[in-house]
Amino acid sequence: MINFPVWAVAGGVLIGLSAVLLMWLIGRIAGISGIVWGAIAGEPGDKLWRLLFLAGLIAGALAFHSLTGRSVPVVNDNYPLAIIAGLLVGFGVKLGSGCTSGHGVCGMSRLSPRSFAATAVFMVFGIATVAVFNMLTGGSA
């Protein structure tokens, strides 16, 4: 069922705005996987802004919850699943040069064919994984 989700649209606009600002100010793509990897293994002079971006990511999320009073999401305490999924996500985004932000938001909005292809593939596999997972475990997780 489709209803109009105000928070989803507001959140999306903020994400898009952040990407535009980062490009306008310092000419960089707001792709989180690239920023994370660059903060760890990038050139020394190019690390600090990335670390600050990631710190901002954490602080911005916390600020949202405290300013709006909206509750913090409940986590899934399945550690083995978190480890396997984390490894797959990390390996995949590095190999595929991007994730939901770099390919999905920045790349598609620049009409990059690589990003359209990557986004289509990770969406399809995300959907398929949830479908198979639910089938094997019986119902929505």
Place this chain on the structure above:
Amino acid sequence: MKLFAGLATGLIFGAGLAASGMTDTAKVIGFLDVFGDWDSDLLFVMGSAVLTAAVGFQYILRKEKPLFALKFSLPSKTEIDKKLISGAVLFGTGWGLYGYCPGPAIAALGYLSPVTAVFVISMIAGMAMAGRIR
């Protein structure tokens, strides 16, 4: 200026992720569950983010250079190769298994759940492994 830009855009991005519901793994799984009890909200996140960025990039990328850098650093590759596709396959599978993609996982670290930290550490380990086969 580079540092200020990093922090400011990170803050906005993080607030956007939290507002959108992307940091809630159950909501993300619900969005990917198109054959079950589909939650369409995150489609609006993607849509509004792409629209906002598309309009903004239209103006900005016409400029000669960014305000505080010598050039726009844009990916130069155009070829859709095996690495891109197999990377997207693995990423999509991991995303569907737990519900975190990289940005929300990092943003959710502030919620101080140990399982989120374990996810992020595993993710960085995965990146390091992929970095090695290049």
